[in-house]
Structure formats: structure tokens, C-alpha cells
Amino acid sequence: MTPDAVATWVDRLPPRAAEYARLARFDRPAGIWLLFWPCLIGAFLSPAAGWWPLWPLFLVGAIAMRAAGCVYNDIIDRDLDAQVTRTASRPVASGAIPVRHAWTFLVALSLIGLAVLLALPLQAQLVALGSLALVAGYPFMKRITWWPQAWLGLTFNWGVPVGWAAADPNLRADLPVMLLAYAACIAWTLGYDSIYAAQDIEDDALAGVKSSARALGPNLKSGVGLFYIATILLLGAALWRWGHPLALLGMIPAAAHLGWQATSFDPASTPSALSRFRSNRLAGALLVLPILLAALSPALLAA
Numbered sequence: 001m002t003p004d005a006v007a008t009w010v011d012r013l014p015p016r017a018a019e020y021a022r023l024a025r026f027d028r029p030a031g032i033w034l035l036f037w038p039c040l041i042g043a044f045l046s047p048a049a050g051w052w053p054l055w056p057l058f059l060v061g062a063i064a065m066r067a068a069g070c071v072y073n074d075i076i077d078r079d080l081d082a083q084v085t086r087t088a089s090r091p092v093a094s095g096a097i098p099v100r101h102a103w104t105f106l107v108a109l110s111l112i113g114l115a116v117l118l119a120l121p122l123q124a125q126l127v128a129l130g131s132l133a134l135v136a137g138y139p140f141m142k143r144i145t146w147w148p149q150a151w152l153g154l155t156f157n158w159g160v161p162v163g164w165a166a167a168d169p170n171l172r173a174d175l176p177v178m179l180l181a182y183a184a185c186i187a188w189t190l191g192y193d194s195i196y197a198a199q200d201i202e203d204d205a206l207a208g209v210k211s212s213a214r215a216l217g218p219n220l221k222s223g224v225g226l227f228y229i230a231t232i233l234l235l236g237a238a239l240w241r242w243g244h245p246l247a248l249l250g251m252i253p254a255a256a257h258l259g260w261q262a263t264s265f266d267p268a269s270t271p272s273a274l275s276r277f278r279s280n281r282l283a284g285a286l287l288v289l290p291i292l293l294a295a296l297s298p299a300l301l302a303a
Contacts (some may be wrong), residue, residue, distance in 0.1 A: 002160070010022055010027040013169045017127035018093070018255050022090070023070065023093040023105065024070055024109070025066070025067065025070045025090045025091065026067065031066045032059075032063050032279050033193075033280075033281040033284055034066075034151035036058055037159075037285065037287065038159035038160045038163070038182075038284075039055075039162060039163040040055065040288050040291075041062075041160055041288055042159060042162060042165075042178065042182075042289050042295070043055070043159060044167075044291040044292050045166065045178055045242070054163070057116050058117055062159075064109050064112040064116065064273075065112045067107035067109050068106055069138075071102055071106045071109065072135070072139065074090055074093065075099060076140070077093075077139055078211055079091045080142075080207055082094075088201055113293070115130075117264035121142070121165070121169050122164035123169065124162055127161050127162050127302045128158070130161075131158040131162075134151065135155055142210050143209075144210075145210060146210045146211070146212065146214065147215065149189065149194055149197065149211065150186070152214075153186035153188075153189035153190055154186060155189055156185075157188075160181055160182040161178060161182060164178045174241065176241055180237050181234075181235060181237070181291070183234045183239045184234035184235035184287075185231075185233050187228070187231040188228070188283070190227040190278075191231065192261075192277055192283070193277075194211075194213050194216065194223060194224050195213075195224055195273050195277045196269075196274075197212060199273045199274060200213075201213050205236040221262070221265060225259075225263070228262050232254065232258065239294055247291075247293045250289050253286045253289065254286035254289065255283065257283050259284070
């Protein structure tokens with residue numbers, strides 16, 4: 001049985017509701033956290049304390065927009081999904097949900113995202129709108145480039161500049177620090193989504209789908225390790241530039257966890273790939289930790 005076909009809590013819902021919950025991936029929340037953590041990283045970079053009331057908005061936005069992204073991706077990829085064992089049972093690909101109904105569901109989820117957007121400060125709204133082209137283009141990248149995971153990194157981590165703009169209306173935070181943190185998150189995404197893509201290497205080859213996992217081939221495991229090393233180095237550079245070298249100590253748990261992922265990941269094992277990918281819910285929290293420590297350090301020192 002493929003991961004997409006495994007029974008989850010949504011199977012206790014009425015059958016129609018269960019199909020829509022599966023379409024939105026509500027039964028697999030890892031992607032929500034992968035959208036949420038970058039928002040916090042960006043917000044914590046603010047020298048102001050404006051991030052505190054924003055985190056519920058970031059969480060609701062991550063839930064709604066991750067669901068909307070999944071629905072949009074499944075609509076565009078329905079023919080390709082039908083050719084891949086892991087995704088053939090998805091509601092749109094299998095025909096359980098008609099395409100026109102999926103579009104209606106997408107609009108409803110997008111309206112929730114719009115409500116969150118309008119609740120953010122104006123400068124954050126403008127930054128957030130910059131992600132629309134990235135979101136719209138993502139499903140097509142696997143047809144165009146061997147590195148759709150890089151495009152996903154640009155898209156999934158747009159929360160870093162959004163959080164940065166939302167937490168500080170005057171944008172007093174150091175722009176290079178934010179860009180270094182954004183680059184670190186992109187490298188992180190390259191690592192974890194290459195692991196995720198390892199599940200589909202054979203089916204992707206038959207369907208003509210491109211991915212970093214296929215591009216790296218026998219070097220996939222070492223490639224993931226290099227992406228994770230870049231994550232730690234870039235985030236460390238952000239902290240150093242920010243003037244918080246002691247916060248580098250807070251990166252030790254994240255470095256250890258990413259190191260465990262890279263060394264224990266077995267590209268030939270679907271359970272290994274899936275479990276290492278899902279562990280990035282924790283990895284994201286560990287990457288937030290040093291940024292949070294740096295943000296709180298003046299208050300801690302004053303105390």
C-alpha cells in the first residue's frame with residue numbers, strides 16, 4: 001500500500017468530506033509546518049516585538065494556503081499523478097472529485113488565505129503578493145527543469161520575507177540577514193524535498209517527470225548532505241551578520257538532526273524517505289530556535 005492510500009483519521013469522516021480532506025492533505029500536516037516555520041523565522045528577525053500577535057495568522061494562513069496549493073497542484077498534475085503509483089489514488093487523479101469541484105474548493109481555500117492576507121500590515125501584503133507567480137508556476141517546473149525542488153524552495157519559504165515585513169512596519173531589520181535566512185530555508189527545502197522525491201524515482205522516469213532526486217542519481221544521499229550543510233552555514237552567516245554569534249550555539253540541535261537525516265536516509269527505501277521527510281516538522285522548529293534565541297537575547301540579558 002502506498003503512503004497516499006494508507007488509512008488515516010479522515011476515513012472516519014463522511015465519504016465525501018473525507019475525499020476533500022485528502023485533497024487538501026489535512027491528514028498529512030507536515031506541509032503546514034514547512035510553510036509555518038519560515039514565517040516565524042522571518043518575523044523573529046524583526047528588532048520590534050511585532051511578531052507576537054502575528055503567529056496565529058501565520059498558522060491559519062499556512063493551513064489554508066498549503067491546502068490550496070495541494071488542490072491546485074493536483075488539478076494541474078492529474079494526468080501525471082494517474083501514472084505514478086504513490087499518487088494514483090489522489091481524489092482528482094482517480095476521479096473521486098471532479099475537476100470543476102476541485103476548482104470551487106480551491107477558490108474557497110484561497111478566500112481564507114485572502115482574509116489572512118488582509119489582516120497583515122500593508123507592506124507584508126505587498127510582499128506576499130509577490131509569491132503568486134511562484135505558486136502558479138510550481139506544478140509546471142517538473143516538466144521544465146530537473147530542479148523543481150529549487151522552485152519549491154523559493155515558494156515554500158516566501159514566508160521569511162513576509163514574516164520579516166509583517167513584524168516590523170518600518171522594515172528596520174537588516175535586509176542581508178533576511179536574505180541569508182531565506183537562502184538557508186531554500187537549501188533546507190532542497191534537502192527535504194529531494195528526500196521526498198526519492199519515493200517516486202522509478203515512476204517519475206516512466207512518466208517523464210523531472211526531479212532533483214533523478215538528477216542527482218547515485219549522488220542523491222551526498223547531495224542531501226550538501227544541501228543541509230549549506231542550510232546550517234547560511235543560517236549561521238545570518239546570525240553572525242545579525243550580531244548574535246552566541247546564538248550559533250542554538251544551531252547545534254538543528255545541525256545534529258539534519259546530519260542524522262542525511263546519514264540515515266536510504267534512497268532505495270520508501271519508508272526511510274517518508275520518515276526522514278516527515279521529521280522536518282521537528283527540523284523546522286530546531287531551525288527557528290537560534291533565531292528565537294537571538295530575538296529574545298536583549299530581553300534575556302536585561303533580566
